[in-house]
Amino acid sequence: xxxxxxxxxxxxxxxxxxxxxxxxxxxxxxxxxxxxxxxxxxxxxxxxxxxxxxxxxxxxxxxxxxxxxxxxxxxxxxxxxxxxxxxxxxxxxxxxxxxxxxxxxxxxxxxxxxxxxx
Amino acid sequence: xxxxxxxxxxxxxxxxxxxxxxxxxxxxxxxxxxxxxxxxxxxxxxxxxxxxxxxxxxxxxxxxxxxxxxxxxxxxxxxxxxxxxxxxxxxxxxxxxxxxxxxxxxxxxxxxxxxxxxxxxxxxxxxxxxxxxxxxxxxxxxxxx
Numbered sequence: 001x002x003x004x005x006x007x008x009x010x011x012x013x014x015x016x017x018x019x020x021x022x023x024x025x026x027x028x029x030x031x032x033x034x035x036x037x038x039x040x041x042x043x044x045x046x047x048x049x050x051x052x053x054x055x056x057x058x059x060x061x062x063x064x065x066x067x068x069x070x071x072x073x074x075x076x077x078x079x080x081x082x083x084x085x086x087x088x089x090x091x092x093x094x095x096x097x098x099x100x101x102x103x104x105x106x107x108x109x110x111x112x113x114x115x116x117x118x
Numbered sequence: 119x120x121x122x123x124x125x126x127x128x129x130x131x132x133x134x135x136x137x138x139x140x141x142x143x144x145x146x147x148x149x150x151x152x153x154x155x156x157x158x159x160x161x162x163x164x165x166x167x168x169x170x171x172x173x174x175x176x177x178x179x180x181x182x183x184x185x186x187x188x189x190x191x192x193x194x195x196x197x198x199x200x201x202x203x204x205x206x207x208x209x210x211x212x213x214x215x216x217x218x219x220x221x222x223x224x225x226x227x228x229x230x231x232x233x234x235x236x237x238x239x240x241x242x243x244x245x246x247x248x249x250x251x252x253x254x255x256x257x258x259x260x261x262x263x
Contacts, residue, residue, distance in 0.1 A: 025170040026134035057137075057166045058231035086159055093238055094231055 001056045005052075006034045014113050015043045016106065020052030023060035039067065044076020047109045055088050060111070064100065075094040081109045132173045132204075138168050140189055147191050148198055151261060160239040161198065161259055165189065167232035168202035168255045175233040176206025176253065197241075197260045208249035 005025035007018040015038050019031060038046055048064075050056075064078065067086040071078050083091065091097065103109040129144050130136045141162045148158045167185055175187045188203040212235075237243050242258040 022138065024137050025173065026137055026165060041220055055141075055162075057163060057170065058235055060127065061231065086156075093235065097188070117134075 004030060006031060008034070011110055012114075013043070014045045014047060015111055016047045016049055016110075018049040018052065020054075022055040023053060023063075024055065024057045025059035028059040028063050031060065032066065035063065035067045039070055039074075042074070044071050044074045045113050046071060046076065046078045047106065047113075048078065048080050049054050049082050049106050050080060050084070050087055051106075053084065053087050058090075058094070061091065061094060061096065064096070068100070077113075079103060079109045079112065081106050122231050124193045128191075128195075130187050131188075132177060132185045132187050134170070134173055136187070137166055137169055137173075140187075141166055143189065144191060144200060147193060148259075151193055151198060153198070153261060155261070157259060161200070161257075164236045164239040164257050165200055165202065167214045167236050168257065171255075172202060172204045172206065175209070176204040178207065180206060197258055200257045200259075202255045202257070204253050205251060206249075206253060208247040208253040211247070212247040 004021040004023060007020070009016040010016065017031075017034055017038075021027070023031060035046070038044075050064070064080075068078055079101045080091075082105065083102065088102070091100075091102070096102075101109070101111070101112070122251075126143070126147060133262065144165045145158050145162045148161045153161065169189065171219065172187045184205065186204070188201075190201040190203065192199040192201075236255070236257060240257040241260050242256075244256040244258075246252075246254040246256070
């Protein structure tokens with residue numbers, strides 16, 4: 001079975017979800033639950049690290065679209081980092097880079113949150 | 119070199135857990151035909167999207183127990199032809215508009231991106247809709263040599 005896993009890491013007030021494996025219509029609800037947990041605990045500074053993500057379909061992209069409004073309305077943001085070219089391409093085909101910030105490293109995404117705090 | 123037309127068929131219950139099987143099925147055939155890694159990914163994704171649409175929408179409200187998804191793959195010398203077939207309620211392809219992505223994303227609307235992606239990823243897409251009988255989305259990818 002192809003796997004999908006979500007690991008959470010906290011760096012100060014930034015929450016980082018590291019998602020790994022295959023994100024499709026089958027595994028998307030799992031990812032959505034993890035994001036909803038963050039929203040419920042009022043954590044709105046979120047980074048999704050795609051370093052270990054091997055595959056994404058539009059069902060996975062739909063999860064990002066489903067939560068972003070809620071996050072931004074609460075003064076936060078969801079930033080995306082470390083996507084492999086194959087994965088980034090799918091985001092790109094659907095125009096996501098005009099709506100979400102993409103970074104090539106987790107550190108850059110974190111420092112962007114910290115810069116705004118100052 | 120593959121010269122003769124060959125057919126492969128996969129019939130599965132409509133469960134999202136089976137998407138992985140569908141992807142591996144088409145990826146293996148595309149690989150054997152000599153498609154590039156990038157095109158194999160495009161084919162896998164297009165077929166995933168078409169299958170996801172069937173799983174999520176085709177049988178909505180249907181009482182029947184016979185809820186299946188069929189993937190038929192035909193290999194030709196110059197192209198790969200993939201049919202995703204269901205016997206559900208069907209849809210009107212003309213009513214499925216190509217979303218203007220800027221507007222679409224700004225509205226934060228989710229879902230409905232599948233058919234747009236399929237059109238972008240494949241060389242040709244054809245629909246044959248007979249609601250309750252046989253609905254077919256045919257996707258074609260040419261081998262560029």
